[in-house]
Amino acid sequence: MEKKQNNARKSSRRPPAPVLEIDIEHLDEQGIGTGRSGGKQVLVAGALAGEKVAVSIEHEGQRRIIGRLRRVLQPSPERRPSPCAHANACLGCSLIHLQQPAQSAFKQRQVGEALAAYPSLRQTRVNPLWEAPQPLGYRTSAKLAFGKQRGAVRVGLYRRGSHDVVDIADCPLHHPLINRIAQTVREEVQRQNVYVYDPIRLRGLLRYLLVRVSPGANKAMVTFVTTERNFREVTHLAKWLKKKVPEVISVQQNVNPSSGNVIFGRETLRVLGAPDLIDAVGEVRLRISPTSFFQVNHDQAARIYALVRQWARLSPKDTAVDLYCGIGGIALNLARDCARVIGIEAVEEAVRNARENARMNQLPNCQFRAGDAADLVQDLSLEVEPGAVAVVNPPRSGCEREVLEALAGLQPRALIYVSCNPGTLARDLDIFAQLGYRTEEVQPVDMFPQTPHVESVARLVQAPRETKKPTHPRGKQG
Known part of the structure; x- marks a missing residue:
């Protein structure tokens, strides 16, 4: 009986995706490496122009193939070691492998x-x-998703084309205070066992974590986006966060009950601290609310x-x-x-x-x-x-x-x-x-x-x- 079950498991496994060797001709406007195979365009995030790469097929359409970079067989002279440990999984910064002068020329x-x-x-x-x-550590705001995998809480970005959250609580582009807050929140959500939202089952409480930082004052405003009004868990989180990261001067709760990908709902509630973040850019001081747009650099x-x-x-x-x-x-x-x-x-x-x-x-x-x-x-x-x-x-x-x-x-x-x-x-x-x-x-x-x-x-x-x-x-x- 056990042998039959093992055979069934083996037969249900997907065959490994075929691996192609592709010459990358150029970067598209999104910074994605582009080549051709069998008359189809192949898009490979993380590949650079002039490189030969080994790519597995993630999706194949009539005219286009989405590939996943497996190995760089012949690197570009403009490639550099990535300053981010999550770059190949996150894919949020498509030029992070490219030397700075080449990035400038691309733009x-x-x-x-x-x-x-x-x-x-x-x-x-x-x-x-x-x-x-300041090419790193310049982002003064971040919009991060909550996720959970095998019981472990994640705070980061959705992997391209999926609902899997890549944990990037130490993103090199973020202001250091954002990373401290993200790491602390992840630990507290895990410790307090707060229900993280599942976008597949449409269940859970915590959806997004938004952080804004005033770099001059080194103060931060944090917003938890939740599926419903919640005072107990969010208040506990806010108090622990304030205790561990005293630079947090404001904690807000935004309520978004929708099942779509829009981050903000219509209702924002103050949990503790100031209603807004006071910042300064150039010669002017600015009051920034939780949901208002403002430049990140x-x-x-x-x-x-x-x-x-x-x-x-x-x-x-x-x-x-x-x-x-x-x-x-x-x-x-x-x-x-x-x-x-x-x-x-x-x-x-x-x-x-x-x-x-x-x-x-x-x-x-x-x-x-x-x-x-x-x-x-x-x-x-x-x-x-x-x-x-x-x-x-x-x-x-x-x-x-x-x-x-x-x-x-x-x-x-x-x-x-x-x-x-x-x-x-x-x-x-x-x-x-x-x-x-x-x-x-x-x-x-x-x-x-x-x-x-x-x-x-x-x-x-x-x-x-x-x-x-x-x-x-x-x-x-x-």
Whole structure:
């Protein structure tokens, strides 16, 4: 009987995945190594251009194969030892094996090629990339998932294409305080036996751990995302965390009962400590709530704010418009130079923060409005005279055309576009060209070292309108 069971187990095991030897031709826009096999594209995370690698097949479609890197047979001269012990399992930082100068060249090329795809932008000057002064330990916020495997609690990121959590409580990109908090929370969840959410069975309490750090003050705000309101377990966790990591000044609970992949729910409850985290970037102090978006790299964010302020060239009589203003980081910097700044943002919680930040920085010339971007910009045409300066800092998807048209309709003398996606940046700059605005220069910024992402700041000016010389009928010239 036992022999039959053993044979059944053996027969139920999957055969080992076939291993291919692939020549990696280039990195795609996500930093994933790309080659070909049998007429199909092969994508291999962790492989670099010019390498020969051994790859097992994880998924095969009609045109594409997703491979898993097994061995590097012929390494690239630009490969370096990874500073992360979890890099091959996590795959969250696709360039972490690549030497820093090669990372910079990759990002510079991403921006240049995106612009070159549009005839209207081929003459635009692309400045050399601003490299990050701190390539590791720069992330001041983290969104980590809870998981459990064989009874052991994990705190980290989902493995690509799965619900398995890779434990990365010591991520080299995170600020050291984030790693201390993640390790402490993992130990306490294990010790207190708190029910971790299972995304397959849709059961459990703890879903995500969010940490924000103010690097200047070395203080942190922690948010537990749970499936339901819970005071007992979360309060116990918060007290133990505060005891073990006194730098934690705020603990919040966000309730997300949905079964989808959205991190935040609509309700946020304060468990202990301050309601927000006070931070400082450049010359402004900022109050950041648990769910508001804010840049993860303070050093580079400060450089972008300063550049936007420099390019705006505002005078004491000017008006500036900041679209997708978030908690007001750019708007507050501009407000020091002009008569009025109007910030527009869809997220009401961020607008609340922005208004409080204006009061905290004693900048009464800031106004912040919550609502649909296109509608609110159109309304501004009644109160903003031509000649203002407009700043736009949209999400990765860029702007809808009606938003760009509404902005151009304000007839600002200058536009500054801050983008985290070269593709949508180039698309929108081309639309602005059709609307009468020429892109003078673009400044790439390495906001996210070790990853393929690159931030860019573009400066646009009103293109001179072509005026036709008046023609006179023959014999009628004066």
